[in-house]
Amino acid sequence: MTVTHPGRPALFAGCWRACPRLVIGLFMASVATASWAAMPERLLWFAQTGPTPASERALHILSQASADGLAASDYTVEDLRAAIANSMRSGVQNDERVARLDRAIGTAIRRYLSDLHGGRVDPRQFAIRYSRSAELDQVIDRHLEELAGEGATDARTSRHLPSALPYRELRQALADYRGLIGNEAFRQALPPLPGGRLRPGQPYSGTALLARRLALFADLPENTATTARYEGKLVDGVKSFQARHGLYPDGVLGKETWVQLEVRPEARLRQIELALERWRWLPYREAQRRIVVNVPEFMLDAYAAAADSGKPALSMRVIVGNARKTRTPLFSGEMRFVEFSPYWNVPPSIAQSETLPRLRRDPGYLARQGFELVTSEGKVLTALSEGDLEAVARGQMRIRQRPGASNALGDIKFVFPNPDNIYLHHTATRQLFKRERRDFSHGCIRVEAPVELAKFVLAGDAEWTRERIVQAMRRGKSMTVRLGETLPVIISYSTAVVRDGRVHFLPDIYGYDAMLGEALQRRSAALQGEAARLRKLGIESSN
Template identity: 40%
Template structure:
């Protein structure tokens, strides 16, 4: 083929840095092809057909090839210049999505911060247009993120399982399956389900065994550990739900995971706190990337979601009172007041009414709580500091519009649970003293010993941190462990479903889909 070829005008404009790009909801997009002659070291026809074949395999990267108007190979014979131009236009759009993410702007998803300047499109388009093997350019863009190859392998594995009919369901009725039990209906199904990943479990006569034997128990424990469940070998409600989660749901989450990692901005170059909401974990990460603190957390339940946000930890309060948000008062405390107002009062709660423009404390035992409307709740409730206080002994202040903070909790037993979405939106900490010690570092006159004395004083006090710490609450259901193992957590708030809808929307409607679907992330959160 001659080095003089035809390329899309928008592609040429992009190479030259021209503003001849269209703006859409997902960011700048290539315009409809218009052709002008340019000089380029064009690929030969066979290489162009390999490029077309690679574009048809974009599903390996979590993208839908149907979005890219890939021309049929037959066009190469009847109109070689038109075929090349259309193919490069399709490849240019795919390249942009692989570099910067297809769902580029999701309202409310401040946890996904992309930096197109980190991988500027124009040089890649130049290479695509001039490379002898343009398919290799697409492949390199698809694997820029170091976790992409691992995620792609897992995606291919799960798609193979789906093509073969999916996972064998394990009957959920009949209660918990205990180690050592016999169940001719459920044990073979359990063995077959886990045998997809561990073929040795279903080898030979063992496949039909109704006994929950030690080898199968150990396989269940490995599955539970991979799912973030307590690895006790007991197959109860949560383990059954994880076993029976459709493989298609996991495929969806892997597609999102691949796209979320594209074009990300570099992490802030300072010590920072990262809370992964669906993983129920907080990590303190040092400037060099080392994780110096890793703990379990409790996050908001589905009806009171912990929002994704970026803020800074600026202060610590000792023995904090809790000003109960109205939603918590209406939905949580009013039913308790109707049952036993004295028990609520003994829990340190004070009830206030407004009379003559002044706030007046009232005795909750004198109110007919059954006649109080939850829709027009007329009282203000505050909980005194103390052992029963919902915020525990320490509150970590990080200013934000959602009034979300990190805090201690008296409900320590909840950290033993595998799924920990119990709060009203704020983050409860498994190791508050360890985070306190780290946060106070560099604040003159403060250390763990002085903080312990402030807590023991039982009076409310606070300290401004000398060095505020960036805090990022993010929503990442798929993580790569040890560099080669993929862990997929349940999509507890449905944000992955919203994300994939934005990915699969036509370009012209991505603004609407992103705005509507990501509003799931904006469910009001308040309280503790």
């Protein structure tokens, strides 16, 4: 069956996809003028005898929107329920008001499905460059048709929900933390730490309360016995908690761990809701092979199967852009090349701010670091003069670093062309991967296990064995390999993730959670204003 009104498919299908706010405005105008009355249409949610079972299923689904981190008030559920009740009191046959109400239900459920599968706000307003899923419109239409159909399943089923494992895990985490709200273990603060730091074996008056909180977080078995000292399983529980919150798991209860333990479930709930919103933005969710970097987690996951089938085939630590100076941009792209023993072409910004001042102070730095100058004609210079430095400053020459042990890119580079010239690469400073917080780069992403990543990327070519990959990396001569098929790469940002079945909460290193939270609040406020205008225009009017 079709779910758009005959003769007006562009209004509630194509136009909604292009600009939901415009559709709402057009819908309001249609109600005000009552021009719909003269136009033929088929009701989707009403029959001659009253509202159909499909309408009740739709309203039930909308009322449960909070289970997915959405707000039921965004879909005017209570207004629609009241309007249906009024329509029943006044009779439905040939009733123009019921036709308007039918359209209002359709608008609400379409908005919900669009929010659920594509997100509530456009990531581009945060300078996030994600390609839009080509299947999103078809997904929304398919679910709308199923919900409105006579053979629709019971409202309690979840066929309309995203099926991907990361989504399902976050959704369950949302339910778990919602269940913690109001628990007595959070009604009082933990007692102050003796000396500001609690080490294993020290006495502590808060061991019982600490154990209850850790048990609620699933970091400690329920009913774990405690003593007057911080010891035993309680220390193990704190280590588990630290590992899930981006902290070094040493079991020492210091200021940072203390702060995280005092975060209330309501705040964690909000983090998970933001994570669900960001997941809905992600492109390439159905791609079998893809690489996803989560910036605040400092992790890379490589998937070899569809998102609904499970776990990453490969995971590794990464180093990302510095939070204060050189943040890694968020975008999606397609990996096309692998470059072994790469040259590093020093970006102009780094050359101006770092390399040129160093060369002026210490000309020998050029040779020690394996740098060379390249003219606009491609001529390579290994000697240095003041005129050469001025040419670099004017953009008439560039600095590049030869392949070798000191090369900033290490011995391999994974290229997915993008306007910011961001790529994945190895690094000579491997010790930095041992840090819990790893935002040290100029924006590019350094990978901990380059050989394993190269094996994953080149898996379709049997000639690229591990031995050949290592040989090419150590060769010292630059070689570029074009991939037989491009590989999607997504640079993402989520401060709540589920890894190995356990929810992790991460520092908001770039401060993006607050920005997204404010945007969602503005959006909900705007929708509330539209709902008020809807009521004023008579959708909810009684007889």
